[in-house]
Amino acid sequence: MLTVPVGTQILFAGILFFLGLIGLLVRRNMIFMLMSIEIMFNAAGLVFIIAGTHWKQPDGQVMFIFILAVTAVEVSIALAMILQVYHHFKTLDSDAINNLKDQN
Amino acid sequence: MNTIIALIPAIPFLSFLILALFGHKMTRKIAGIIGAGSIGIIGLFTIIVAIGFFNSLPEVKSYTVKVWEWINAGNLRVDISFSLDSLSLVFCFVITFVGFLIHLYSIGFMAKDEGFTRFFAYMNLFIGSMLVLVLADNILLMYLGWEGVGLCSYLLIGFWYKEPQNGYAARKAFIITRIGDTAMIIGIFILFLNFGTVNINELMQQASSKWVAGSSVAVLTAALLLGGALGKSAQLPLQTWLPDAMAGPSPVSALIHAATMVTAGVYLIARTHVLFSLAPVVQSAIAIIGALTLFIAGFSALAQHDLKRILAYSTISQIGYMFLALGVGAWSAAVFHFMIHAFFKALLFLGAGIVILVLDEEHDIFKMGGLRKKMPVVFYTFLIGSASLSALPLVTAGFYSKDQILWYSFSSQSGSILLWLAGIIGALLTALYSFRMIFITFFGKSKTEPSFLPGKLMTYPLIILAVLSVFGGFVELPASIGNIHLFSNLVDNTLPVTVIKTGEGHELLFQALSAIIALTGIYIAYLIYFKKPSYSEPYSHSRINKFFEKGWGFDKLYDTLFVKPVVWFSVIDKNDFFDLWNIGLSRLTLLFNRLLSTTQNGKMRWYLLSFVIGIAIILTYILSK
Amino acid sequence: MDVFFYIAAVVAIISTVKAISGRNAIHSLLYLILSLLAISVIFYLLSAPFIAALEVIIYAGAIMVLFIFVTMMLNIGLERETEKKWLKPRMWIVPSILAAVLLVNLIFAVKNIHPIPPDEEAILPKQVGISLFSTYLLGVEIAAILLMAGVIGAYHLGSQKKKVKHRFLEIK
Numbered sequence: 001m002l003t004v005p006v007g008t009q010i011l012f013a014g015i016l017f018f019l020g021l022i023g024l025l026v027r028r029n030m031i032f033m034l035m036s037i038e039i040m041f042n043a044a045g046l047v048f049i050i051a052g053t054h055w056k057q058p059d060g061q062v063m064f065i066f067i068l069a070v071t072a073v074e075v076s077i078a079l080a081m082i083l084q085v086y087h088h089f090k091t092l093d094s095d096a097i098n099n100l101k102d103q104n
Numbered sequence: 105m106n107t108i109i110a111l112i113p114a115i116p117f118l119s120f121l122i123l124a125l126f127g128h129k130m131t132r133k134i135a136g137i138i139g140a141g142s143i144g145i146i147g148l149f150t151i152i153v154a155i156g157f158f159n160s161l162p163e164v165k166s167y168t169v170k171v172w173e174w175i176n177a178g179n180l181r182v183d184i185s186f187s188l189d190s191l192s193l194v195f196c197f198v199i200t201f202v203g204f205l206i207h208l209y210s211i212g213f214m215a216k217d218e219g220f221t222r223f224f225a226y227m228n229l230f231i232g233s234m235l236v237l238v239l240a241d242n243i244l245l246m247y248l249g250w251e252g253v254g255l256c257s258y259l260l261i262g263f264w265y266k267e268p269q270n271g272y273a274a275r276k277a278f279i280i281t282r283i284g285d286t287a288m289i290i291g292i293f294i295l296f297l298n299f300g301t302v303n304i305n306e307l308m309q310q311a312s313s314k315w316v317a318g319s320s321v322a323v324l325t326a327a328l329l330l331g332g333a334l335g336k337s338a339q340l341p342l343q344t345w346l347p348d349a350m351a352g353p354s355p356v357s358a359l360i361h362a363a364t365m366v367t368a369g370v371y372l373i374a375r376t377h378v379l380f381s382l383a384p385v386v387q388s389a390i391a392i393i394g395a396l397t398l399f400i401a402g403f404s405a406l407a408q409h410d411l412k413r414i415l416a417y418s419t420i421s422q423i424g425y426m427f428l429a430l431g432v433g434a435w436s437a438a439v440f441h442f443m444i445h446a447f448f449k450a451l452l453f454l455g456a457g458i459v460i461l462v463l464d465e466e467h468d469i470f471k472m473g474g475l476r477k478k479m480p481v482v483f484y485t486f487l488i489g490s491a492s493l494s495a496l497p498l499v500t501a502g503f504y505s506k507d508q509i510l511w512y513s514f515s516s517q518s519g520s521i522l523l524w525l526a527g528i529i530g531a532l533l534t535a536l537y538s539f540r541m542i543f544i545t546f547f548g549k550s551k552t553e554p555s556f557l558p559g560k561l562m563t564y565p566l567i568i569l570a571v572l573s574v575f576g577g578f579v580e581l582p583a584s585i586g587n588i589h590l591f592s593n594l595v596d597n598t599l600p601v602t603v604i605k606t607g608e609g610h611e612l613l614f615q616a617l618s619a620i621i622a623l624t625g626i627y628i629a630y631l632i633y634f635k636k637p638s639y640s641e642p643y644s645h646s647r648i649n650k651f652f653e654k655g656w657g658f659d660k661l662y663d664t665l666f667v668k669p670v671v672w673f674s675v676i677d678k679n680d681f682f683d684l685w686n687i688g689l690s691r692l693t694l695l696f697n698r699l700l701s702t703t704q705n706g707k708m709r710w711y712l713l714s715f716v717i718g719i720a721i722i723l724t725y726i727l728s729k
Numbered sequence: 730m731d732v733f734f735y736i737a738a739v740v741a742i743i744s745t746v747k748a749i750s751g752r753n754a755i756h757s758l759l760y761l762i763l764s765l766l767a768i769s770v771i772f773y774l775l776s777a778p779f780i781a782a783l784e785v786i787i788y789a790g791a792i793m794v795l796f797i798f799v800t801m802m803l804n805i806g807l808e809r810e811t812e813k814k815w816l817k818p819r820m821w822i823v824p825s826i827l828a829a830v831l832l833v834n835l836i837f838a839v840k841n842i843h844p845i846p847p848d849e850e851a852i853l854p855k856q857v858g859i860s861l862f863s864t865y866l867l868g869v870e871i872a873a874i875l876l877m878a879g880v881i882g883a884y885h886l887g888s889q890k891k892k893v894k895h896r897f898l899e900i901k
Binding site: 723 | 823824827830831834837838
Binding site: 016019031034039056065070 | 730735741742746749765774776787796799820824827839852857860864865875878879882886887889
């Protein structure tokens with residue numbers, strides 16, 4: 001059994017989450033942004049598993065399965081949309097997709 | 105009787121409306137008939153009213169007609185009501201009669217001009233406003249007429265608006281008279297504040313009963329009204345606009361700047377003479393201003409070489425005489441000189457207009473000459489006008505009117521030898537410059553050929569005015585010559601009789617002196633400008649002559665004192681920072697809008713960053729509790 | 730057993746860092762797969778072997794592969810120069826600071842968790858399955874509908890109607 005303190009485990013998950021957040025903010029390429037979102041999803045799921053193990057309930061793992069399903073759907077739809085954006089704007093730069101800006 | 109009085113100012117306004125609204129559809133003939141005819145009709149009405157007025161003297165001294173109620177707010181009640189007494193009757197007669205002659209002349213003068221109907225519309229509006237001014241029963245209605253004539257003066261000076269210089273001249277006239285107008289309205293405010301009424305008769309009664317002679321409020325009010333008169337009548341220090349106002353057509357100069365508008369100041373002072381008697385300081389100031397102005401303007405007129413500018417400075421000078429008379433209390437003399445001056449000055453301006461027109465807009469007298477043989481009618485009428493202006497003894501009306509003023513300037517209660525001296529030197533100058541004008545323009549070799557001869561419409565008014573300039577004076581002959589006092593008897597029904605200092609009785613001596621001076625002036629002009637023109641050469645190129653020509657430097661003075669600082673200030677205020685007071689709030693809001701709109705740049709990462717910053721702040725806040 | 734946790738954690742963190750800072754898309758994705766595998770090790774250590782297997786199969790096996798497919802389809806690997814231009818070192822400063830702030834918050838949040846003494850038993854997949862199909866049955870059904878919606882959506886979004894332009898009007 002693991003004797004690592006729970007706080008450290010959650011901290012580790014938190015580090016992963018924040019790495020994903022940094023990646024999301026820094027990268028301009030949309031594929032990379034999507035990838036960073038995946039990292040964040042994963043880290044969130046990790047926290048659920050940690051919690052489930054901590055409280056000795058299967059609910060954490062159940063939750064992770066649901067997250068998995070949602071992530072799968074989200075990735076497929078997001079990639080389809082990226083394909084559309086690429087064919088329309090001919091670039092994957094997320095800063096170039098600023099047609100909703102304030103025209104002032 | 106009353107309805108006719110009310111119709112007199114109404115008909116010109118009606119014809120103005122007709123000409124303004126339908127003028128572009130009319131032929132010139134009809135427009136001329138309506139324009140001149142309306143003035144002719146009211147001239148006729150004036151004669152009818154005059155006959156009725158004379159018949160009812162001396163019991164009824166004034167008629168009042170209330171047309172309608174204008175303002176009724178709180179304790180301010182102002183009506184449109186006209187009152188006719190001998191003073192306004194004289195003024196009405198001059199305005200309508202001389203006005204009618206000038207309108208007739210204009211039909212010929214403006215025949216080839218494209219703004220024909222517009223001209224007559226403005227002229228009728230002017231006559232209407234001037235009549236409102238002189239017939240007004242209350243001082244607010246008089247101010248309405250006052251402003252109306254100022255407006256028409258602006259419109260008519262800048263009549264040929266396509267030339268920018270004319271617009272500047274019109275603007276200058278308007279602004280300078282505005283200064284006077286502002287003083288006048290403040291005076292009106294003080295009067296209303298103190299007496300609660302704007303009716304002139306009531307004001308004068310209450311002022312004479314409630315105000316002490318020499319009290320500061322009386323002096324202030326009189327000085328303010330004097331300011332208004334100075335502006336309209338182009339006296340010192342507001343005289344700079346009149347020479348430039350010659351940019352307008354000659355009939356305009358004749359009507360507005362010789363016969364009527366510039367005498368509105370004289371009318372105002374005569375009408376409110378009670379106030380001026382209550383403030384002897386101000387009345388002496390009027391005399392001094394009149395004397396100074398006629399002196400300065402006389403020298404300036406001698407130095408001009410534009411025909412109309414000579415006449416303009418001459419007008420300033422002659423109105424100086426009227427102010428001198430008002431200042432020493434010679435009320436009827438001032439009004440008499442006004443009437444005679446209207447005749448001969450209008451005549452001179454109309455004649456000058458013909459000269460300029462036939463010489464293809466040549467204004468410089470040194471480029472004219474020899475017109476005596478070519479245009480005899482114009483020459484003889486112009487000669488009669490100039491003789492009247494110079495007060496040629498015994499035969500011209502000008503002699504009688506000017507001589508009366510000179511006599512009273514010495515002998516009246518507040519007269520003095522200094523004032524008389526100024527007047528007599530002014531008379532010498534007047535004779536000098538008027539005959540200078542005659543000799544250079546009409547005699548000698550012809551330098552420009554006239555392109556056509558004037559028609560009957562333009563010459564007949566000249567003839568009529570010339571007759572009046574000679575015979576008009578015979579209604580008021582001094583005691584030593586004929587002792588006819590028709591005019592002063594009429595005017596003395598309204599204005600106080602002039603009081604002479606005790607012990608003065610040398611009227612004949614003074615008359616002889618004025619006659620000698622006038623003849624001397626004519627002779628000197630004959631010598632210098634006709635016989636040996638070379639005598640005048642070195643003087644005319646001298647510096648002092650240039651100084652006189654520029655109007656004694658007043659334009660430059662005002663430019664440095666007033667215009668330059670304002671222009672400098674407006675250059676500094678280029679970005680209009682005073683306006684920030686008003687639009688600052690909107691500018692601030694726009695600034696914030698621009699600042700905040702940069703946060704909506706459509707970039708996804710920017711929005712994500714703002715999420716994260718928000719989360720960080722909120723979490724820190726919650727966890728710090 | 731703790732040391733495995735720490736090793737796996739370090740591997741996961743390092744490979745995640747490489748993943749988000751890489752310039753080549755394929756390399757980054759491969760690093761990410763590595764990170765997922767490390768996390769699956771941690772799952773196993775946390776007595777959730779079923780979840781560890783699911784992580785590898787679905788997450789690393791399907792989702793990441795989908796990523797790699799699309800990346801290859803879009804040919805992004807050829808754009809190394811643009812990535813270099815977009816990824817200046819000074820871009821990392823502000824996100825790092827914010828992440829550090831949040832990390833500090835997290836530390837404060839988890840400081841005082843009292844650890845429950847561990848039991849001997851682990852959570853078996855059987856328990857997970859029973860819980861899934863009894864307590865969370867509704868969630869399973871909804872997840873199924875979501876997946877169907879995702880399939881249909883992805884099909885429609887992914888299809889491109891070919892825009893027929895006259896060859897003179899083509900944008901060169």
